[in-house]
Amino acid sequence: QKEVEQNSGPLSVPEGAIASLNCTYSDRGSQSFFWYRQYSGKSPELIMFIYSNGDKEDGRFTAQLNKASQYVSLLIRDSQPSDSATYLCAADNYGQNFVFGPGTRLSVLP
Amino acid sequence: SAVISQKPSRDICQRGTSLTIQCQVDSQVTMMFWYRQQPGQSLTLIATANQGSEATYESGFVIDKFPISRPNLTFSTLTVSNMSPEDSSIYLCSVDIPDRVGEQYFGPGTRLTVT
Numbered sequence: 001q002k003e004v005e006q007n008s009g010p011l012s013v014p015e016g017a018i019a020s021l022n023c024t025y026s027d028r029g030s031q032s033f034f035w036y037r038q039y040s041g042k043s044p045e046l047i048m049f050i051y052s053n054g055d056k057e058d059g060r061f062t063a064q065l066n067k068a069s070q071y072v073s074l075l076i077r078d079s080q081p082s083d084s085a086t087y088l089c090a091a092d093n094y095g096q097n098f099v100f101g102p103g104t105r106l107s108v109l110p
Numbered sequence: 111s112a113v114i115s116q117k118p119s120r121d122i123c124q125r126g127t128s129l130t131i132q133c134q135v136d137s138q139v140t141m142m143f144w145y146r147q148q149p150g151q152s153l154t155l156i157a158t159a160n161q162g163s164e165a166t167y168e169s170g171f172v173i174d175k176f177p178i179s180r181p182n183l184t185f186s187t188l189t190v191s192n193m194s195p196e197d198s199s200i201y202l203c204s205v206d207i208p209d210r211v212g213e214q215y216f217g218p219g220t221r222l223t224v225t
Contacts, residue, residue, distance in 0.1 A: 043216040100153040
């Protein structure tokens with residue numbers, strides 16, 4: 001059973017701080033990893049994806065991948081109250097579909 | 111990304127009835143996916159719908175309960191049959207954009223309540 005694990009939170013950070021969201025996956029065959037943001041009552045929105053070991057930066061967001069440790073993370077710099085949402089980590093399933101983690105609820109406090 | 115719409119956006123249904131949810135994309139896509147998201151939970155994949163072939167169902171989901179159609183490259187339907195209160199959930203379709211292989215984009219979802 002392929003699994004993606006996340007700390008459910010809530011993770012609370014003050015405005016302007018760095019929020020660090022973590023994810024581990026069970027299947028070494030997974031090659032691609034995705035971070036989705038889901039506001040309450042809305043559908044998930046793709047914010048980052050990463051295929052290669054190392055870091056990938058996009059604005060205030062940095063995704064990090066360590067395939068040896070089967071670990072993916074998302075850093076949000078200069079966190080804003082508008083970043084408060086649930087963040088879902090997903091791993092590809094041999095290109096067929098995704099396995100989603102349970103999500104981490106992030107709360108950015110003004 | 112693509113523009114994805116779903117109908118209805120929400121519905122309240124009586125147990126024992128069926129509801130068909132539509133998913134429409136503004137461009138041709140190969141793969142369409144149907145997910146269920148129960149309150150406070152993550153996404154659970156119900157099935158993958160490819161045009162021209164039978165849908166592929168995940169463990170725990172069967173065609174008799176969740177029949178799916180995929181008549182063309184821009185449209186799919188999911189029917190929730192013989193509903194019970196346990197089927198109350200948000201149902202989401204997503205698509206895999208051909209030129210953005212591996213990335214899935216979600217429709218707005220259908221909130222279903224079964225009484």
